[in-house]
Amino acid sequence: MKLSDFIFQFPIGIAHTRQGLCRVRTFFAPQSGVTALLTDIGEFAVGSSITNSVEHIHQALLLRGMIPPDARVVEHYERPDSDGGSFSRVSFGPTGDPSWTRMSMQDALSTLSCDSSEFKSSTAMSLRLVAEIERLRNAIDPFADAPWLEEPEIVNRRETIESGMISKAMLSQLVNAGATERQLQELLKQDPSFFGEVYGDPHEEYIVLAEYPLADGFIDFVVFTGRSRMEVVLIEIKGADFFLVNDDSYAEFSHKVNQAAGQIRRRIGAIYRDMSTFRRYAHKVRHAVESGAARHGAFMGPHPKLLVDPDKDIEIRSVVIGGRTRDDFSESKKRHDFEHGMSPPIRIESWDTWIRKLQRQ
Structure with a gap:
């Protein structure tokens, strides 16, 4: 039947x-x-x-x-x-x-x-x-029947990335086990496409870098993406072995999250005090990676070049990922208030909220 x-x-x-x-x-x-x-x-x-x-x-x-x-x-x-x-x-x-x-x-x-x-x-x-x-x-695809094919290098790169992808389930398993910062760093360095998947805009047009030098230290991960104007996403990560928000009457963010936010705030300050130098170096790194150089653990998305103009201003965004969610509703309001209370804003994500942004299974 x-x-x-x-x-x-x-x-x-x-x-x-x-x-x-x-x-x-x-x-x-x-x-x-x-x-x-x-x-x-x-x-x-x-x-x-x-x-x-x-x-x-x-x-x-x-x-x-x-x-x-x-x-x-x-x-x-x-x-x-x-x-x-x-x-x-x-x-x-x-x-x-x-x-x-x-x-x-x-x-x-x-x-x-x-x-x-x-x-x-x-x-x-x-x-x-x-x-x-x-x-x-x-x-x-409204142009599905159009006589257009992607360049072979884009197709091959996409297939290479997909064949080496670590599953969302594997990352979730590590987070659920209370992984340390080092353990998560090791996994994400094996497959930086996690960050390209979330922050690449346009989709599949990104470069992910690890331990990017900035001011007196390093940023855990940086994503270059965008069209015309390049967008730079600064990412600091912490472990999943603590809760994002303390379980006390103050309900403040964990000191590890505040520490990461402080680190990224200092890095952003250094950028804005000398934006032209940061922009020139970022485009120098981008050009070197697109030319085949190995810089800062560079990981290219499927597209071999970002369609960005080195003479235009760049946009800076920043993210801190760390800890586990205890109460998603109350924490979402707290994260929203924190982000909008900062200038420039810093986005706070627990590993639970960040993993939900992934499309892969």
Whole structure:
């Protein structure tokens, strides 16, 4: 018995920053329960095939409550020269990795509890589904059919970054275990794309630097990003082995957070007292990194150059990340008041609030 039939938009890749489309039909059979049939929509698709994205489709359907946790998954490719197309049962291991088992048409019909008439018409023959595909394709990329391709170096760099990404779950596990500042530093230096993901604007146009020299010390991490005017994000981190706000009648920020804010405030003061020198050095570092030099543990986003003008003013932003959230509602007001009470403002994040900003899983 068929329960639903719709076009599904799903995330692609570890970072979940791109989108794909497929057709999803759900069926119920007494002997097999709910089955999700994932149909590749061929030339109508954007992004990758369902085979290359099946684990992301499955996870997205679960997260959105569209299928139950015990639902079976069947992969389906329509074929114009065959009766119904090809079918494969998809199984997921403990870590979510998929494996495929080919199914005959008869096995598929039995699992889905439907008859062959379900597959006599292709997706392209349904005016309702084609209209929905076109709506979603345009929402994802209004120029999807334009004859434009990204440069190979951008594609290759993106794939390199994604293949080396550390998961959000791994960072969360470390934070939940009360990691020290050093432990978090080590993890984030292994994958600086965490910072590019949160602060890169435009998306994927960033350079992340570690232990950036400034005044009489160093900034833990710095992000260069922006268009025309370069934006510089200064980031100081502390451990996750304390609470952001003290548990007493004063409810002040932890001394470690205040210490980090004091450090970054002094660095910002040094910048504003000699902004031209800071700007020249920042662009000198940027140019060197874009030319292939290894400076301050530099990590480039997918785009090989930032489209910024070295003669224009730069924008400075600053962030302190540290501690754990105890009461999100009251702490959010306190963080807001702190940021707006500073000039220039300093953003305060607990590890809990900062991790929520990540798109990756």
